[in-house]
Amino acid sequence: MSVLSRLLVLVGLLSLFHAAYSAHEFSVLSTKYHKNAPLPLDIKLETLVSVFLACLGLVWGSEPLKPVGWNEWAGELERDGGANPFKSLEERVNFVDIRAQRREFATWARQQGPASTR
Template identity: 65%
Template structure:
């Protein structure tokens, strides 16, 4: 984090705490006077500016985003293999059966094996 971003986050958080403390004071005074507590515009504006400053400081202080490279990730997963592969269940499923080949095998077995055994 740079000095500017740290300064913005600090000022934003301090201002946010001040706005919260001011809102609490207004609420306490309004309940003592038995009036409906309504926040003044300056406290609402201070809250919005404080949140904006804190968010701006956090965004400016964050690292640069890295591009997403699906092929690099998938290549690393293929190299590692094993439990690290989230698609392992799809790749290891059994293939479809060839019904015609199974019928031919059964027919040959029935001709040769079953007749000779009886």
């Protein structure tokens, strides 16, 4: 995270805390003197600007985005020298064909002849 992005996040968060404190003070004073008074425009704007500054600082300080497709990501990971975490899924055994195995067993059983008793 660069210095500018950290500074933006810090200023945004401090401003957000100030806006929250101002809104709290206004609500305390408005309950004493003015019932149901709307929140002043400057507090609303300070809140929006502070959230925008904090978000902008976080976005600027974040790492570059990774590819969305897992195959692109795994290919990039393998090119960089890392292990493919999906290798076990790509090399797994296919589904078992039960009918083919039954035919093979029936053929084997016929070749063995009648079962011998002990």
